[in-house]
Amino acid sequence: MPQGDQNLPFRGTYRRFRFLNKTSILIALAIATSALLILSQFTPSAYGNALGLESLPNPYVSASRLMNCSAVVASSSLGGHGPCGAAHTMDVMGGIMVSAQFGLKTDNGTLEATMDDTISWYNFTSAQVTLNDLTSNLVVVGGPGVNQVTWYYNNLRYPNGTKMLPAYFDKFPNGTDYIYVVSTAHSYSIQLDGLGRVKDDYGLILTLDDHGRHVLILAGLGGSGTWASCKIVSSYESWSLHGGAAVVRYSDTNSDGFLDALSIVEFVSSTINLSNILGPLAFELFAAAMLPKLNVMKKKIFRRRRLLEACIILIFAAAAQISMIVFSDDPDSGFFTFKDLSHPFVAAGGLLNCSAVVASSSPGGHGPCGAAHTMDVMGGIMVAAQFGVDATGGSLASTLDDYISTYDLDDGHMTFSPLTCNILVEGGPGVNQVTWYYNNLRYPNGTKMLPAYFDKFPNGTDYIYVPSNGHQYVIEFDGLGRVSADYGVATLYYDSDHEWWVVIAAGLGGPGTGAASRLLATYRNWSIFGGAVIVKYYDSNGDGYLDSMSVPEVVGVGKSIDLYWDPSCMNIVQSIDWGTLVAGEIKNVTVYVRNEGASNTVLALSISGWNPLQAQSYLDIDWNYSGTPVASGQTLPIMLMLSVNDSISGITDFGVNVTVSSG
Secondary structure: OOOOHHHOOOHHHHHHOOOOOHHHHHHHHHHHHHHHHHHHHHOOOOOOOOOOHHHOOOOOEOOOOEEOEEEEEOOOOOOOEOOEOOOOOHHHHHHHHHHHHHHHOOOEOOOEEEEHHHHEEEEOOOOEEEEEOOOOEEEEEOOOOOOHHHHHHHOOEOOOOOEOOOEEEEEOOOOOEEEEEOOOOEEEOOEEOOOOOEEEEEEEEEEEEEOOEEEEEEEEOOHHHHHHHHHHHHOHHHOOOOOOEEEEEEEOOOOOOOOOEEEEEEEEOOOEEHHHOOOOOOOEOOOOOOOOOOOOOOOOOOOOOOOOEEEEEEEEEOOOOOOOOOOOOOOOOOOOOHHHOOOOOEOOOOEEOEEEEEOOOOOOOEOOEOOOOHHHHOHHHHHHHHHHHHOOEOOOEEEEHHHHEEEOOOOOOEEEOOOOOEEEEEOOOOOOHHHHHHHOOEOOOOOEOOOOEEEEOOOOOEEEEEOOOOEEEOOEEOOOOOEEEEEEEEEEEEEOOOOEEEEEEEEOOHHHHHHHHHHHHOHHHOOOOOOEEEEEEEOOOOOOOOOEEEEEEEEOOOOOEEEEOOOOOOOEOOEEEEEEOOOOOEEEEEEEEEEOOOOOEOEEEEEEEEEOHHHHHOEEEEEOOOOOOEOOOOEEEEEEEEEEOOOOOOOOEEEEEEEEEEO
C-alpha cells in the first residue's frame, strides 16, 4: 500500500460498502477514484502560505522568543527500526548545534529531545508510519534511511501517486540514493574520488506546515550530509536561506579525503502546507510523559558566592520602613561548581564557550569503548539549547569523541586535539572515550580523581561510586526483570593539564545518561551545587516505563555553605529587611543553611559593619544554632534573633553585616 493511503479522504467511504455485493463495491471504488482524481486537479495549491526558511528561527522560536519545538533524532536500535536502519550519533551531533543556535534566539523555554521510534510507530502489515501527537513543532534530524519520521514525510503522496515534498529522497534502479528537486528535475547523489573516498555528500533542509504544526527536516544522503544541513541551519544568518527547501553540498576541496567545505547548490522556492492538500492526518495521542513544558524563565545573572562563608546585610529601622539592600559577593576566582551553571560554559560576557563531545557509533566500538546509541547522546540537544538560552552570542561546536581524542591501544593513553574552549561530554565511559579518560584519571596514590565515578563489581556489574561516603548506585530491576531505576551522574571537573572545564553527563544505561542531561538542561528547576550530582530515573507506578527523576545525592566541593529562605534551597538570602522596630522588641527570622562542601562543618556567626556605629550599643543579634556539625549536603534551619534595647534613642535607620561562616 503506498505510504499516504491512510490519509485519503474517501477511505471511510470504502468501509461503508464493505458488506455490500461485489458490484456495489466496484461502483463505490470507481466513484471514489474519480472523485480523488478530480480533487487532485482542484485542490488548493500545496505551496500555500507555509513559512519559508527565510523566517528562521520562527516558528521554531516563537515571536515572543519562546522555545517552540521538539527535536526528533533517529534511533540506533540494533537491526534497525520500522522501515529504517540504525542511526549514527553523528546525526545527534548536528542537532546539538541547531539547538544551541535556537537557544540563543530564545529568552525562555525548554527544548525537548526524543527518538523517532518513540513519537511514531511503524505497522509492518500495512507498511505505514503513524505519528503520535506532539504539541510543539518538530526539528527532525536524520535521513529517511534512519529516521522514520523523515521517512514518513518523505513518502507522503498525492492521490495520483507522486510525492508531495518539493524536494525528496529517492533511489535509482541500481539502489543508489539521491535527492530529487521536483521543480528543476535536478538530482544529487554522493560522489566518490578515484580512491573511493567521498568527495561530495549532499543534505536537504526542508520546512513544511503539517496542519498548523511546523516541521523542519535536516537530512542527508550520508551522515556527513545530515551534519552539513544542521551546520548551515546553526549559522542560518550567514546563508540567506529562503524558500521551502535548500540542497546542501559538503565537499572535499583539497582531495585529502576529508570533507571541508559547505555550499548551497540549490534553493526550492515553494513551501508546502499539508492542510491545503488533504484532511487532517490520522494522529494518535502521545501518552508518554515527555511532552515539552515551556516554562517561563529569566536569564541567569552570573553571581558567585563566597566559598567559606555566607554574608547577609541585616537592615532594620527603629521608627520607619526602609528599602531592601542587596549584598553581592563576586570574588575574582576561576573556581566553579554546579551552582554557577551555565558558567563557565557560557562565559561571563555571555558568549557560548564550549564544544559538545558525543560518543561515536563506530561499528565494533572505538578505543576502549563500544558503539554508542543515539539515546546515549540525545540529551546533549537539550543541554546545548539551555546553554544557548543563557548566552547572548557565540556558537556551540560539536564533534565525536574519536575525532577530538585518540586512544593508543598499545599503552592505553589518550591524546586530545587542541581546543580553546570548555567541553560538554555526553555518554558513559562504556561508549564515550573522553568520559572513559576522565573516569580513569588517578592521583599518584592510585585513587580516582572524580568526585563520583563508574566502576565494576567482580561479577561485571557496573555501578556509580561516591568515594567521600562509599555510596554505590546500580541499575535496579522489578519482579518482572524490567528496569525500575537507572542512575546517571553529572560531573563538573577542571582539567588543569588541558586548561579547560569539563561537564559530563553519563549514565549506567542510556536512560541514565538522558536523565543526567535533562538535569543539566533544567538546572534552574533544581537546587544543585558541588562537583557531582547523582540522578535517579525510575518507574514511579510500576508499569515498566521510567517516568520520574530525583536527585538522591549531591557531592560537595571544598568548604562551602549558603543561606536560603526555603528548605528546598531555591531562594538565596541576599538581605533581610526587618521592617519597623520599637524599643524592647525582639524579632526572629528563620533561614536555612546548607552545607555545600565536601565534609562536615561547624558554623560560626560574626557581626560587623554597624552603621551608625553607636547602634551596636542598643541592638543585639544572636541565633539558636547549638554548634552541632552540619553534614555535607545537609540543610539546617536557623533562627536569627534581633533584640532592641529599651533605652534606644537618637537612632532611626541601621545597617549591619552578619556573617555565617563554615569552620
